[in-house]
Amino acid sequence: MEHLIPQLSIFVLACFVGYYVVWSVTPALHTPLMAVTNAISSVIIVGALVAASAATGGSETSKWLGLGAVVLASVNIFGGFAVTQRMLGMYKKKERKAEAK
């Protein structure tokens, strides 16, 4: 049980950080926000890698499940960041304002 407390502290504080950071996101960027949160939630690949690289002592099935999860999470990571970058690249200011700066 003791290891749970520091983790819970991190979790609760991160929820608060998330709350304030997300409210400061401009509504115009809510779609890229969803795309990028989707990409970073694929950090679950860490667990997939652990399962896939457990070479000895583990079960074969567990390893293949891990590999499957690595593939899925990779689709998300590359796809999510790439599509976010593509969207963000489209948001442009008025040209004459850019010149005035």
Next chain:
Amino acid sequence: MTEVIATTPAWVMLAYLVAGVLFILALRGLSSPETSQQGNRFGMIGMGIAVATTLIVHGVGLPLIIGAVAIGGGIGFVIARRIAMTAMPQLVAGFHSLVGLAAVLVAIAAYMNPGAFGILNPDGQDIATASKIEMGLGVAIGAITFSGSIIAFLKLNGNMGGAPIMLPGRHIINLSLLAAILILVGVFGLQTPLLFTMIVVASLAIGFLLIIPIGGADMPVVVSMLNSYSGWAAAAMGFTLQNTAMIITGALVGSSGAILSYIMCRAMNRSFISVIAGGFGGDAAVAGGAAAEARPYKRGSAEDAAFVMKNAESVIIVPGYGMAVSQAQHALREMGDLLKKEGVSVKYAIHPVAGRMPGHMNVLLAEANVPYDEVFELEDINGEFAQCDVAFVIGANDVTNPLAKTDKTSPIYGMPVLDVEKAKTVLFVKRSMGGAGYAGVDNPVFYMDNTMMLLADAKKMVEAINKDLG
């Protein structure tokens, strides 16, 4: 089977913490379009650190793993490059389902090989009870995210009708399933593979049942909610694996999705519960349309519209889902350019729930090269309709309905709306007079003296207007 928590080196924990902080910065960057691309790069670096750290600790260079990343990454990259911007809602829903499925697979793998994850009791015999409960939660949320997102994807992609599918007694079924899942997770400490399987099956079922009764127009809430779930799934797995990066990310994504759901519900003046209960928002709601059909309205042509706008000083364009359906955003931007050449001031007004996901209209306008400082949110522009000459409504309906302000019996009463009726002239592009908006409510704006109905496909109408302007 001797790996224990205490053996995790300090630098590894620090590396995961750094990854978590970089993810926070990625979201922070989105507070303005100028800083957003930098933010996205922070996110990529964070992911790189998390993956590299894991590979170093758990054995690098396994060709199978590199192959798996290459296959998945290649597929993801190609999809991201090719996908049409109008298809973004279904893409995001599809990606959520992958996160959910990955969480389920990881949980099963951890269950089968707990030694590798360092979650065995000190005696090395059994999985620690706390870990089992966390794992149960993770697999349950992951499975709900997976099956729910698949349904959302099919609905958004048009493989499945947008209309709500109502099962008799669905609230009872859902509540009992939810109770069953909670009990199963709670007693999962008893540990049998059968319990684990039951959690997965019940969760898949509830995800499916939760989303099928929800109609097309409520999709912005659903997509946000599934976004949130994918975060909580990652957080629960982070607890199981005792991984800081996963816990931080899960909390960020979870709260992000929850806030977006809240913003969407507020913009429709509906409670989250009523959206989730479903049944509202079929694509083809017709109630109330029949009685009103006889009312007279003015119909205009593209030529009339071009003439009115050319002679206006200011035009506010109000896009909605119809613009996305007919892919009219490029033609619309051209219209804006032509009008600006005539000296007309052009602005865009975006309602938070216009489209099928939060920010949907903004992305489409950005794709069509509309500068983002011409695009305004509801609160920022609503006061300007009274002074503007023309409100050009294209593919939006309920978000402009003044009944939301006056008619207490209306299903959309209390929803914040754009005050288009205050403009000197309203040009309303609509496919036909027949179908009302998703709420099935007639819109009095159609029948006002200063409204001109432009009945045609949005894109064709705008192209015709452009011809007359050019």
